[in-house]
Amino acid sequence: MAIITEIQDLQHALIARAFPTITLFNRLETRPRTDNFARALKAEVRDALWMLTRQWQMGEFEGDDAGSPIFAKVHLARTLLEKYKAGDGSVEMFDGTVPLEAKVEKLAVPFAMGGLDVSLDIRLAMGRYWLKLLRSLGDFTAPFAAAYPVHVPDPANPADAPICAHSEAWSSFAAAAGRAMDGMKLYQYVTADPAHHAYDGIAGLAGQEAQVDALTAKFVAWFGRQFYQPQPGQAEAWEPAQLEYRFACSAPAAGGEKVFTADEYYQGHLDWYSFDIDPKQSTLGGAPLPPGPALGHDTQTLLPSPVSFPGMPDTRWWAFEDGKTNFGDVKPDTTDIGKLLLVEFALVYANDWFLIPYTLPAGSLAKVEGLVVTNVFGERTWVEAAGRGKDDDWQRWAMFIVNTAGDNGEAADTSLLVPPSAMNVLEGKPLDEVLLIRDEMANMVWGIERTIPLPSGPTKPGREAARELHAYLQAKIAAAPPAPPLFETNASITYRVMTTVPEQWIPFVPVHMPNDVRQTQLQRAAMPRILDGDTALPAKVRPRTRLLREGLDQSPSVAYFIHEEEVPRAGVRVTRSFQRARWTDGSAWTWLGARKQTGRGEGSSGLAFDSVVDAPKQS
Numbered sequence: 001m002a003i004i005t006e007i008q009d010l011q012h013a014l015i016a017r018a019f020p021t022i023t024l025f026n027r028l029e030t031r032p033r034t035d036n037f038a039r040a041l042k043a044e045v046r047d048a049l050w051m052l053t054r055q056w057q058m059g060e061f062e063g064d065d066a067g068s069p070i071f072a073k074v075h076l077a078r079t080l081l082e083k084y085k086a087g088d089g090s091v092e093m094f095d096g097t098v099p100l101e102a103k104v105e106k107l108a109v110p111f112a113m114g115g116l117d118v119s120l121d122i123r124l125a126m127g128r129y130w131l132k133l134l135r136s137l138g139d140f141t142a143p144f145a146a147a148y149p150v151h152v153p154d155p156a157n158p159a160d161a162p163i164c165a166h167s168e169a170w171s172s173f174a175a176a177a178g179r180a181m182d183g184m185k186l187y188q189y190v191t192a193d194p195a196h197h198a199y200d201g202i203a204g205l206a207g208q209e210a211q212v213d214a215l216t217a218k219f220v221a222w223f224g225r226q227f228y229q230p231q232p233g234q235a236e237a238w239e240p241a242q243l244e245y246r247f248a249c250s251a252p253a254a255g256g257e258k259v260f261t262a263d264e265y266y267q268g269h270l271d272w273y274s275f276d277i278d279p280k281q282s283t284l285g286g287a288p289l290p291p292g293p294a295l296g297h298d299t300q301t302l303l304p305s306p307v308s309f310p311g312m313p314d315t316r317w318w319a320f321e322d323g324k325t326n327f328g329d330v331k332p333d334t335t336d337i338g339k340l341l342l343v344e345f346a347l348v349y350a351n352d353w354f355l356i357p358y359t360l361p362a363g364s365l366a367k368v369e370g371l372v373v374t375n376v377f378g379e380r381t382w383v384e385a386a387g388r389g390k391d392d393d394w395q396r397w398a399m400f401i402v403n404t405a406g407d408n409g410e411a412a413d414t415s416l417l418v419p420p421s422a423m424n425v426l427e428g429k430p431l432d433e434v435l436l437i438r439d440e441m442a443n444m445v446w447g448i449e450r451t452i453p454l455p456s457g458p459t460k461p462g463r464e465a466a467r468e469l470h471a472y473l474q475a476k477i478a479a480a481p482p483a484p485p486l487f488e489t490n491a492s493i494t495y496r497v498m499t500t501v502p503e504q505w506i507p508f509v510p511v512h513m514p515n516d517v518r519q520t521q522l523q524r525a526a527m528p529r530i531l532d533g534d535t536a537l538p539a540k541v542r543p544r545t546r547l548l549r550e551g552l553d554q555s556p557s558v559a560y561f562i563h564e565e566e567v568p569r570a571g572v573r574v575t576r577s578f579q580r581a582r583w584t585d586g587s588a589w590t591w592l593g594a595r596k597q598t599g600r601g602e603g604s605s606g607l608a609f610d611s612v613v614d615a616p617k618q619s
Contacts, residue, residue: 074299198215259281279406523561
């Protein structure tokens with residue numbers, strides 16, 4: 001076989017594939033000439049001068065020696081929150097055994113509304129539990145059901161219309177009346193006066209008074225564990241005029257107290273950003289705090305550890321980064337500053353951050369008064385707070401630092417507040433749901449009750465409940481023959497005094513504040529209930545949600561005002577629902593709280609006065 005060393009016509013050989021061995025290959029592999037891999041792992045550079053010039057061009061020679069920290073000595077001043085004040089209520093000692101959300105958000109569970117017994121489901125549950133406790137002494141269902149009866153709705157009584165208008169509520173009351181006891185009536189009786197006892201008026205419990213009193217204390221404590229709510233006479237943090245919570249707390253400080261205020265809380269989770277420092281208050285009030293022991297200092301030497309996160313560039317030469325996070329796939333716009341800063345932080349300053357672990361109890365207020373870091377070269381560096389400077393300096397940026405209220409040019413407070421907040425809060429379905437919208441055509445605000453609680457406990461859409469109540473009241477009026485016309489006319493138009501709106505639409509009209517001709521607030525008003533054939537004066541349509549009934553159930557009733565700025569053009573959605581959280585000791589806390597969210601924009605009710613409409617055709 002002839003050995004070909006030269007191809008005369010390379011183009012023709014390629015087209016004809018005369019020499020396939022030089023155009024195709026099946027496998028490509030290396031041919032190591034030695035079993036020593038030392039040189040291959042050296043990653044040798046042939047042009048070291050070029051790499052040095054690139055380092056000089058990128059400014060890498062400007063850096064200092066990057067000694068890794070090995071020790072960090074920190075000196076802290078720390079204390080605990082010791083006072084709490086809800087709204088305009090009295091000052092009380094701060095209770096760190098309760099989640100702060102529960103303490104702030106708790107609202108009283110309503111058991112009466114408009115003179116009616118409501119929350120029948122809770123009333124029956126309380127009665128069942130009490131009778132269960134009495135089983136050790138005997139069966140006393142009949143005497144207690146007679147002494148604390150469930151309300152029997154009367155269709156002939158207009159006050160019972162909110163019960164009788166809904167079949168599910170009426171059937172629940174009728175089924176329980178005469179068969180079960182109202183546990184809330186017993187609870188209200190025994191807690192109203194220490195001289196009241198559960199065995200009062202109950203035959204068959206003579207000689208067992210001590211056992212009944214012990215069971216009564218257990219019954220009262222059980223209800224307190226089921227629902228965490230304000231005690232009688234205790235102020236709530238909920239501000240109906242602002243539709244949000246307002247509270248304050250304080251901790252001992254040099255020369256007095258440091259007061260933290262939260263004037264606009266409605267988000268559902270409390271943290272450091274919910275508070276502001278009030279420089280005008282040197283004390284929250286109440287009894288003075290004990291000096292000295294409440295303040296404390298602590299000095300510790302800790303080992304810094306590097307901060308790591310998914311996708312972080314690895315500092316080792318032959319290591320690959322975590323593929324779960326791909327920063328190279330981030331495609332920010334030229335105006336998306338947030339993403340650009342995130343990518344720069346992750347790729348450039350990834351290995352420049354170290355973490356010093358320090359444990360603080362919930363409800364603490366701590367301030368780093370000194371931090372010294374020692375690196376591997378033995379150099380010691382004094383580290384100052386990143387957020388230092390003037391509090392109102394717009395170029396200052398910091399995290400986890402509480403803002404100081406006002407614009408007084410004071411220095412920024414670099415303290416760290418760790419509120420005793422719940423990690424996770426479970427929220428139930430809304431018991432009340434109100435949508436506040438602006439109606440520019442009618443020049444007023446409407447409170448639309450989208451969800452209302454029935455007296456039996458379950459909820460119902462506000463539109464259905466309004467229609468059922470109106471239809472029930474209309475059916476109570478005897479059908480009257482149509483009145484004959486006053487005079488014959490063939491006019492094609494007629495005059496209408498006003499139009500109507502659905503009963504779940506509650507009006508709020510703007511009114512001037514006293515002694516002020518410019519400032520206005522929104523006052524709750526009422527629409528007349530128009531029933532065909534009703535010869536009596538129209539009754540006022542009252543709200544059926546606890547959120548809009550503010551002041552109606554007091555004696556005497558009080559007008560309800562909402563600040564006009566609380567209802568923007570986008571509207572407001574306010575709900576009231578049960579919340580549940582697990583605390584650090586494993587205990588469960590359940591409370592009734594409110595939430596405020598952005599609405600869905602403006603709306604129109606179609607309300608009009610003094611209008612001319614087409615006359616109905618004569619049959």
